[in-house]
Amino acid sequence: MQARDRIIVALDVDGEREALKLVEQLSGMIGAYKIGMQLYNSSGPGIVERIQNLGGKVFVDLKFHDIPNTVAAAARVMTRLRCFMFNVHAAGGREMMDRAASAVAEESEKLHTKPPLTLAVTVLTSISQLELEKDMLISGLQLEEVVGRWAAMAKESGINGVVCSPREISIIRQTCGNDFLIVTPGIRPAWAETNDQKRITTPRQALDLGADYMVIGRPITAANDPREAAQKIIDELEE
Secondary structure (H helix, E strand, O other), X not given: OOHHHHEEEEOOOOOHHHHHHHHHHOOOOOOEEEEOHHHHHHHOOHHHHHHHHOOOOEEEEEEEOOOHXXXXXXXXXXXXXXXXXXXXXXXXXXXXXXXXXXXXHHHHHHHOOOOOEEEEXXXXXXXXXXXXXXXXXXXXXXXXXXXXXXXXXXXXXXXXXXXXXXXXXXXXXXXXXXXXXXXXXXXXXXXXXXXXXXXXXXXXXXXHHOOOEEEEOHHHHOOOOHHHXXXXXXXXXXX
């Protein structure tokens, strides 16, 4: 992959007009766009097709976490939308992920379309070790161990990869191998603010650690010139 293909821009904006403006501004500069709950819930599933019509690939970031039957049904919807990738929560369990992966395979075969990549969210990048123990009640394990175990379970369930902090890439590579996709949020160039992310690295550090794709939001979308900001990150990756 070229450096620009690894960049997924997070369209964490309130409305469709602002999102499509960013897609038009960044046309040809980056690999894909992430639609999260904020934009999806304000604009509906049609925003996926509208971005695709502008030439963009779409990562639908809704982190499905429900009973297996419900998540499988959602996976079929994502497949019909022909998105590039979507995610589920690994905390939903093995059966839930297995049903999601099977639903994607069945639906894409029926439609004769390329299946979307499936990803499992492990531990959110805003969660620290202290919060893992005190708030999520997972004690006796280091955060990296939880990430590694959930990633292994996702792979065994037929999921294509994970969303994880760059700092957990090495343990996932050791556990799941090089053919398992790793998408990393928590990416902040040295010149950008960290905001609410706690486990972060720079784009180049994430690439060197073994990330396949990196999600970058405010350093690009909040910049005075989003194309210039994207180019600075591409240059950093290509050094």
